[in-house]
Amino acid sequence: MKLGVKVDVSKFNEAMESVRTSKNSMVFVEMAGAQVLINGQRTLVPVDTAATKASIMSHYATKSAKLIVDEVGPETDYAPAIEYGRADLPNYPMQPFIRPAARQGFTKVIRAMSMRFAKLIIDSIENSKENVL
Amino acid sequence: MADLEASVRTFALQDTDIATAFGERFYIDKVPDKPGYPFAKMSQVDNDQAWTQDGDGGRTVLLQVDVYDDDKASCNSNADFIRERFKGYKGQMGDINVGRCWSRDVRGEWAPDGRHFRRIIELEVGTND
Numbered sequence: 089m090k091l092g093v094k095v096d097v098s099k100f101n102e103a104m105e106s107v108r109t110s111k112n113s114m115v116f117v118e119m120a121g122a123q124v125l126i127n128g129q130r131t132l133v134p135v136d137t138a139a140t141k142a143s144i145m146s147h148y149a150t151k152s153a154k155l156i157v158d159e160v161g162p163e164t165d166y167a168p169a170i171e172y173g174r175a176d177l178p179n180y181p182m183q184p185f186i187r188p189a190a191r192q193g194f195t196k197v198i199r200a201m202s203m204r205f206a207k208l209i210i211d212s213i214e215n216s217k218e219n220v221l
Numbered sequence: 222m223a224d225l226e227a228s229v230r231t232f233a234l235q236d237t238d239i240a241t242a243f244g245e246r247f248y249i250d251k252v253p254d255k256p257g258y259p260f261a262k263m264s265q266v267d268n269d270q271a272w273t274q275d276g277d278g279g280r281t282v283l284l285q286v287d288v289y290d291d292d293k294a295s296c297n298s299n300a301d302f303i304r305e306r307f308k309g310y311k312g313q314m315g316d317i318n319v320g321r322c323w324s325r326d327v328r329g330e331w332a333p334d335g336r337h338f339r340r341i342i343e344l345e346v347g348t349n350d
Binding site: 173175176182184187188191 | 262289
């Protein structure tokens with residue numbers, strides 16, 4: 089008696105060709121990763137008045153069907169001093185949060201965007217089937 | 222893991238150019254009063270992330286080296302000595318076995334209140350320990 093698995097990928101290329109990306113769909117994918125970074129920065133940021141924490145958000149530099157550039161970070165004027173210290177005060181107690189959040193969240197960002205992109209592909213394939221039927 | 226910052230400092234000062242420029246003025250975390258120019262301060266930005274919920278984090282540590290000088294050209298050249306010393310290094314660094322080491326410039330600026338220039342070098346040290 090044999091046990092086996094049969095994998096039929098004969099329609100795979102055809103299905104992938106039916107996937108079409110748009111600016112909105114790419115933003116949908118990217119937002120998942122951006123939210124991981126936002127959450128990470130908000131967790132690690134030092135808090136006094138919480139102004140820097142509240143200002144952490146996405147800042148889209150480019151949005152298109154092929155390229156999304158999003159700069160995720162705070163907007164307060166003194167955020168660079170928190171992250172890098174102050175040039176005039178060598179002993180200023182820098183408390184980095186942007187770089188640690190990026191390093192610690194790297195894998196999660198990739199995974200979050202991959203899952204969103206997989207959903208996009210599946211939805212696109214399902215929609216193309218409906219059109220055919 | 223052995224003291225990475227101390228190992229990095231020792232490794233840096235083994236370079237002739239760095240030792241000539243800085244002498245003992247290569248500090249870890251805290252700079253004494255009126256240290257004299259040029260001087261450098263190294264701080265750890267992020268830990269080695271040996272293990273996270275996602276598994277092996279790769280054991281890379283991010284360090285920030287701030288180079289200070291009252292002369293712009295000298296500040297730039299001293300920062301370049303540090304960057305070149307660590308760029309692509311692989312091997313033993315004191316008690317640490319380094320798998321790979323990256324260095325990059327982040328930013329530089331003139332500090333009007335401190336009356337000196339600052340260059341920032343980021344070092345990413347991947348350890349095998």
